[in-house]
Amino acid sequence: MQLIYEKSTPGRSGVKLPASDVPAAAALPVALLRKEPAGLPEISELDAVRHFTNLSRRNFSVDTNFYPLGSCTMKYNAKVLENSAALFAPFHPMTALLPGGEEFCQGTLGMLHELGSLLAEITGMDEVTTQPLAGAHGEMTGVLLISAYHAAKGNKAKKKYVVVPDSSHGTNPASAAIAGYEIITIPTASYGDMDLELFKKAMTDEVAAVMMTCPNTLGLFNPHIKEISDIAHSYDALMYYDGANLNAIMGKVKPGDVGFDVIHMNLHKTFGTPHGGGGPGAGPVGVKKELIPFLPSPRIVKSDNGKLSLQNNNKGSIGRTANFFGNFGVMAKAYAYIIMLGKEGLIQVSEQAVLNANYIKARLKDWYDLPYDMTCMHECVFSASKQAAKGVHAIDIAKFLIDKGYHPPTVYFPLIVKEAIMIEPTETESKGVMDAFIEVMIEAAKQAESDPESFAAMPVTMPVTRLDETKAAREQNVCCAD
């Protein structure tokens, strides 16, 4: 397909603007003006509509394909959530920051406050800030909170390290690094969890925090989690919970109850908001009491008479982490999701997510290597090592699936599993859909035996075949020349 710039014709125009009803202003000095208008598309509205409609048709998506992308929780995004968020389109965030402005924003401030309370109850935390804009942003916010906590105790200089298991998501160490910490990585033991002995050895007074997700990225719930957090606390290290995998445990166990002090949630995973082809998400952060003083400002507080207001002058606050109040539109969807599903609905979400993952695991384990063969939570991680021995790698199986109309699972993550194939069906998929997927996975395994060479050419049903990534990285052609 042509680029939209290649469809331009000089002088063609799209949307018409309102005519001016005021006098034209005197021109600005030339030094302040650009020489040429920016080389934006010159196309009609129909050209734009056709271009983007046809572009969209070149994507797989949840609404068109089963999308069992591990760690991403690609559940169905209910359409009523989209409609709900649209209700808030006209509200300017600055209104709330004007003197007397909160009065005019009681709906939006109230929703954020209530969402915080709901998330706190779900995770067992004492207060939630809705400011962070995605999971990684929440992580950074969370680690900064931990750092502020240590600083307030006079331990800023002493606390130098953040401990993460080697199965952790890359954002965990990356976020901790921005927050100024060095990283200690703990290997995973044969039982699929962070090696407890090595962890114990690594712990010292210099550790500021331990960042974990539980279930971890292998989909396993760590039964020693309380012991780990007790150990951490004994060194005055705080426990950070990466909430990306919260979809597995709602109503079953609360991070706050097992010793976690800080948590971020990926509303775009657990709470049914769409992923948008990469974003936006939202990454609210929940904390235990001790950390409340450090939360980002402004904080939304509710007075006894139910009025919401903004508190800007939190003394110990780590400050602002984003422009305004976070990705409000995303939170509106998550809020609608939570009140719609309610208590029983959310428990069912986790139960069915876990049931679905275990079903796929059970059905495929005769065909694919299962490095950690225990009951999984919401996702299961296979290895294509058997197939790789024949020359068919995880990526080849992924391309096979594309040709069959399935979005591939996550491959090559977590990094600790060779040839990883990480499958997360989510609770919104039915047995029928999974059975069809399982058949195709089995077909792939058989074909890897019988005809391993055939994989190299795949996929053949897409607008492009496999792409030359090296060329892309070498040429760095990231912008179309004007």
Add this chain to the structure above:
Amino acid sequence: MQLIYEKSTPGRSGVKLPASDVPAAAALPVALLRKEPAGLPEISELDAVRHFTNLSRRNFSVDTNFYPLGSCTMKYNAKVLENSAALFAPFHPMTALLPGGEEFCQGTLGMLHELGSLLAEITGMDEVTTQPLAGAHGEMTGVLLISAYHAAKGNKAKKKYVVVPDSSHGTNPASAAIAGYEIITIPTASYGDMDLELFKKAMTDEVAAVMMTCPNTLGLFNPHIKEISDIAHSYDALMYYDGANLNAIMGKVKPGDVGFDVIHMNLHKTFGTPHGGGGPGAGPVGVKKELIPFLPSPRIVKSDNGKLSLQNNNKGSIGRTANFFGNFGVMAKAYAYIIMLGKEGLIQVSEQAVLNANYIKARLKDWYDLPYDMTCMHECVFSASKQAAKGVHAIDIAKFLIDKGYHPPTVYFPLIVKEAIMIEPTETESKGVMDAFIEVMIEAAKQAESDPESFAAMPVTMPVTRLDETKAAREQNVCCAD
């Protein structure tokens, strides 16, 4: 793709209903109840979303493909029109019919009234009813009005015939037949218009109406149109204008000025409302003064103080032609379209529609036979007779185009042109799009010379190849067995 019924699983359910807040009623007598619930789909909301999203992807459409389907005016449907119509979703039509109810519907009644005035000005008519639901419905309404006119003059028995040219759309005679008339068909002369001499011979006092479209379905404007209407009027036959081709002449000539007494408009053609895969459209009917007393009831009238009200007791009215006030949502879009484009915009529409059609005609006439080679209006009609001689028929060229990503022009209509290929680009297509289409049409012509056999297998890029229409008609499998 599976049928949605084939995706059902007993017990699966989709959207949840609100819980009841009232006591359960006593059951109805068994004789009034159905034995089994209707065999509707039992699927999840996600199943439904995926099913219909994927189904939609099996269509060509204006938003994805150039769609030069002659006589259908497949112009771009501006997105703001969709948003505009949605504003009126909550209004119950019965409200306006309650005693005192008009007061609560001044917006919707006012819009219908103003739309009527705008359409009257565009077409040169004195009043417009917005009740008819599509073009053919407008035709029937229009002919009934004509019949009421004759009846009021005591000529009901005498007036037996409606005259139509053989190039007319099938709905014209079909609508006249419902209105109780017999049809006289006039052949087209070599100059592309209704044969004037034969027309004169056919005219008698028994003719109730002459139904024409101008430009006609060959895309030609009849320069004798005034003469024709004068002749018709001399027999007290009224002139009916099929407004399907109005897109060619806005601001240039008004049907009312050239002697037409009744007109229907296809809002879904000229006024930018989408075709919906077959409907809904809207077919308002405009009339000259003499016919106003017969208009369908209720009529929307505006008093001197600007208040709108409904007039139900029109003595001579032909009565109600549809449930309420017509396809209101479609009219909201057409109204928005007209006020958005305005006077200059609508003139430009017709000019550019005609320019585009003539451009395609000029560029293709060396390749395809042009049975009536004169300046066309908004569409041009070729014949694939040259190609047919090689065994490549209009339908084969259509399938060739499908494989190239173009929706085919209308083929085999008008019936008077053998192997007709009727191309209507509309004004919203750019030269670039048309040039690409022209190249592909030329390629088809060349390939018809060089490799006529190759066409039989086309199309090959679609979910299905050519379908067995005979089998469909024979088996009459129009409903999936339960």
Add this chain to the structure above:
Amino acid sequence: MSYCPNTEKEQQEMLSAIGVSSVEGLFAAIPAALRAKHFDLPQGMSEFETFDRMKAVAGKNSSDTLNFIGGGFYDHIIPAAVDHLSGRAEFYTAYTPYQPECSQGTLQALFEYQTAICRLTGLDVSNASLYDGATACAESAMMALRVTGRNRILVDACVSPFSREVLKTYLFNLDVEIVEIPQADGALDRAGLARLLDDTVAGVLVQNPNFFGTVEDFTSLAAEVHAKGALLIASVYPVSLGMLKSPGEMGVDIAIGDGQSLGNPLSFGGPSFGFIAAKKKLIRNMPGRIVGETVDRNGKRGFVLTLQAREQHIKRHKATSNICSNQGLCALRGLIFLSTVGKEGLKDMASLNRDKSEYAKSRLTSIPGVKLLQSGPTFNEFTISLPQSSQPVVSALLKKGIAAGVPAGEYYNGLENALIVTVTEKRSKSEIDRLAQAVQEVLQCN
């Protein structure tokens, strides 16, 4: 804004390819004397101003009226997915699927729609939609005339007055006699009908639930009608078919109705869609488009428009109907509605409607002087008799923001005190209580 994309330069290039010097030259065939003398339309505006204007128009209707009115259009829930899916551009910006290979989306959806209508009505064949419920009445009557070759239609006066009016309009010039059977306490006068039923009758048209909301069983009627060689036509309210005996089960020959209640917004009366279903043997007399299943050259299932020889574009004045554009997108909405609400869902929805309506019935009929008109059962609509004319009551309640019902007296002589009240699943108990309260107050004041 004209949405005309070509630049001045392109227009020049096109003109020279054509060989004329100006666009005006292309209009030379229109004699000067016939040219438009004025074209008094307003100046155009941007889409933003347009949308503001449309909001202003909508703002002139009152939007917070509490609805207890039906009369053919019903305020039902519409799952959010209906808008999203029918809003797929490939559905709504396509034309009638005349080229089947590139229209399988629309064609399969319409086949599924036809199936849903057949299953709901308990009949064998359905078309791909008609304009609305009222015109469907007319089409079904014309079908009966064609099938039987007779020329009398009997119509129960309990059929919607709008449908009956449209029927009369359609048949006015056709040599047909339409005979109305006056209503009896809001139900079909069976004895009255029996007196008129003979072998000159082409069809008998009834409605269930009828305009007063009364639910009837037409099984025995069907037998009587068939005994005279006539067809029984029933107009039905599709949501009620979640619960009520289907036309097919009653022996009805042709079922019709308005599909608005299936996922189409009220939208001041349209667009909605008409549906028509019939026994298999009537298929060649059906009006409008029909989608049929077939196979492609590789034996793969596919769908096409079929039996087109019935239609105007082939048969011209001999066609079964003049209909061309139908209400396809609304029918698609109906299908999506039925698919998302689902088999059990429609049943539950029907129960919810009846429960709410029965609650309202008990609340309203406990107001002194208010009685129920019909003796038979009802679905979600019922008719009460007030101690005074219902018209001023309705208009007084409207001013209080409640559309309390449809005054039957507007459509039936002798029923000036009657009020037809509709209660859908969208009305809450407290809203119903508010209605009862308000009716009582207004009655006390008058």
Add this chain to the structure above:
Amino acid sequence: MSYCPNTEKEQQEMLSAIGVSSVEGLFAAIPAALRAKHFDLPQGMSEFETFDRMKAVAGKNSSDTLNFIGGGFYDHIIPAAVDHLSGRAEFYTAYTPYQPECSQGTLQALFEYQTAICRLTGLDVSNASLYDGATACAESAMMALRVTGRNRILVDACVSPFSREVLKTYLFNLDVEIVEIPQADGALDRAGLARLLDDTVAGVLVQNPNFFGTVEDFTSLAAEVHAKGALLIASVYPVSLGMLKSPGEMGVDIAIGDGQSLGNPLSFGGPSFGFIAAKKKLIRNMPGRIVGETVDRNGKRGFVLTLQAREQHIKRHKATSNICSNQGLCALRGLIFLSTVGKEGLKDMASLNRDKSEYAKSRLTSIPGVKLLQSGPTFNEFTISLPQSSQPVVSALLKKGIAAGVPAGEYYNGLENALIVTVTEKRSKSEIDRLAQAVQEVLQCN
């Protein structure tokens, strides 16, 4: 409603395939002592009730305030096509395009987005979006630190206070000194900056138009900054780039900003997107995802995520940023906005903004006692000085339904009387007149 589709029967079948007897059995790894003791959430409800609740929430905000506030988010027109196209399910329900063959839609769109950002800013490379304008400031500063290996950042106090706050939050634990240059009459104090600029400085951060609305030319500044081996970072307002000299033309090294004004609704502050563009040589230090052009095995053009070795999922704590999910869909909206408004359109839109703003400026500064704060030119935002504290004036006007501007005193000591007023193309002359009238009235009353 849980949107969990499996029936009881299917669940049983799945459990037996797994070999456990109950779903609870799957949670056996969670020790009993750790189980949730309460889960006090409300009962669920249907989507219809949910939507009603959401409408009630939105209804508690006042929706008819006339907006003259900006401060980083701007009330611009959004072509209807933006919602329709970004609302295509294939765009919004997809994940990050890690599998390029089945994600060419998103990938090509992001490549086109990157191109639009490069062309707008006059720079060579862009990423595929950051969270917002404020976090983009922080990312750009971290980029300067990495590139130069130095540890001081100079920041003009005229940069949005929110951006400066976020910058401080991000850099708090990194061994970095952030030095603010106090504003001078709403513009950069160039002498003040020159005094601080030396070869310990990694980057200088400015904004154009700045928080007061002042428009500046940073061309000479860029030369000065480069002379010290530092990078010049400019935060820009994309709509203004329809008119104003681009960062590239000024010699800026990194341009950043918030993309809300490009087709994203105000939505109480988000989601919007941050953009970042830079000179080509800085590409390996860019944060976030980048889409690059390449070819497939048949030599056909295609797009992939590229230079992933910069990113956290490969480099972990050594990554250029921790960002993973970005704001892709908002960036897509930005691209669609720029494509439908187009080259000339953005220019015209910029003019319209300035014309309206200049009109408002002249109206407001003709009120006795009201003066303009800045001496330099402005775009669509300007700062006036009132004869009294602006805070009570703003709150009095809010009660009259007008958000008249942002009181600068909330963010700058000594500017208690200053009011920053924003006027976009959406404000009509009569609305501006209403503002001027209302300001005059309030000033007279106080």
